[in-house]
Amino acid sequence: MNPAAGVVLSLGDAAFKAELVKLIPHLRAFAFSIARSSDAEDLAQDAMMRAWRARASYQTGTNFKAWIFTILRNHHTSLARRAWRSRPLDPEVAENTLVANDDPMASEELLDVRSAMLVLPFDQRQALALVGAAGLSYKETAAICGCAEGTVKSRVSRARSELLAILEHRKHKRRAQTNVSASRAFETIMAEAAAMQVKDQPRRNVQATLTLSRVRARSSPLG
Amino acid sequence: MIKSETTTREQRNDQRRQKLIGARLKHLYAEVVEEAIPDEFIALLEKAQQQRAK
Numbered sequence: 330m331n332p333a334a335g336v337v338l339s340l341g342d343a344a345f346k347a348e349l350v351k352l353i354p355h356l357r358a359f360a361f362s363i364a365r366s367s368d369a370e371d372l373a374q375d376a377m378m379r380a381w382r383a384r385a386s387y388q389t390g391t392n393f394k395a396w397i398f399t400i401l402r403n404h405h406t407s408l409a410r411r412a413w414r415s416r417p418l419d420p421e422v423a424e425n426t427l428v429a430n431d432d433p434m435a436s437e438e439l440l441d442v443r444s445a446m447l448v449l450p451f452d453q454r455q456a457l458a459l460v461g462a463a464g465l466s467y468k469e470t471a472a473i474c475g476c477a478e479g480t481v482k483s484r485v486s487r488a489r490s491e492l493l494a495i496l497e498h499r500k501h502k503r504r505a506q507t508n509v510s511a512s513r514a515f516e517t518i519m520a521e522a523a524a525m526q527v528k529d530q531p532r533r534n535v536q537a538t539l540t541l542s543r544v545r546a547r548s549s550p551l552g
Numbered sequence: 553m554i555k556s557e558t559t560t561r562e563q564r565n566d567q568r569r570q571k572l573i574g575a576r577l578k579h580l581y582a583e584v585v586e587e588a589i590p591d592e593f594i595a596l597l598e599k600a601q602q603q604r605a606k
Binding site: 358374378442446457464492 | 569573580584586589593596
């Protein structure tokens with residue numbers, strides 16, 4: 330064995346930089362899949378700079394994308410652990426905060442999936458982002474996450490069903506809120522209509538009109 | 553009988569939604585990949601490389 334082999338195999342700075350620049354779009358996409366918009370750019374930049382500083386340890390011919398994703402994933406894990414310790418958030422509160430922080434220009438559906446992702450435990454989120462969003466294999470993802478392939482599979486499957494549950498829960502909540510406001514609007518209209526009728530009608534019919542409007546409000550299909 | 557039919561329908565529904573979620577995750581990822589690299593990234597690398605050259 331030639332002890333100098335490792336040195337010979339590492340890329341020159343210029344070549345390394347060129348490879349790194351090519352992968353910036355993927356670093357950003359991975360970061361945006363697992364972190365909120367306000368943190369994702371920093372996460373991608375930090376990972377890029379960590380990769381640059383660690384360039385001597387990269388060996389030419391090995392999977393560069395996997396190597397750089399491992400750096401981002403490890404950095405995200407340590408940030409997530411720190412964040413978890415400093416503020417153990419109520420999932421419901423976290424959910425609402427994350428939705429409010431998101432890009433208002435994004436379509437509601439996309440925004441929903443993105444923000445629901447952020448409610449998942451970070452290890453499930455990382456596994457689903459690598460397999461489901463970046464399209465990596467279970468094997469590659471296992472190498473990046475430093476765990477067994479079976480662990481990746483179960484994380485991805487748990488992440489998928491949890492994501493579905495979160496989105497369903499939100500849909501029902503939103504529907505319930507819409508119904509409440511619709512029935513309130515209907516009641517207001519009926520009350521106003523009743524008040525107008527009161528002015529025009531003889532005194533004895535007032536009670537009957539109000540009662541009728543209440544009955545109508547209650548039996549409305551919106552209510 | 554009715555119950556098993558309902559379960560199958562629910563399962564199909566879940567599978568359909570799972571597919572939709574998967575497609576959205578892929579779409580989100582692809583959208584960011586397509587974006588231009590922010591200047592900041594290149595500037596940071598240039599700076600690091602120049603510091604190394606000094």
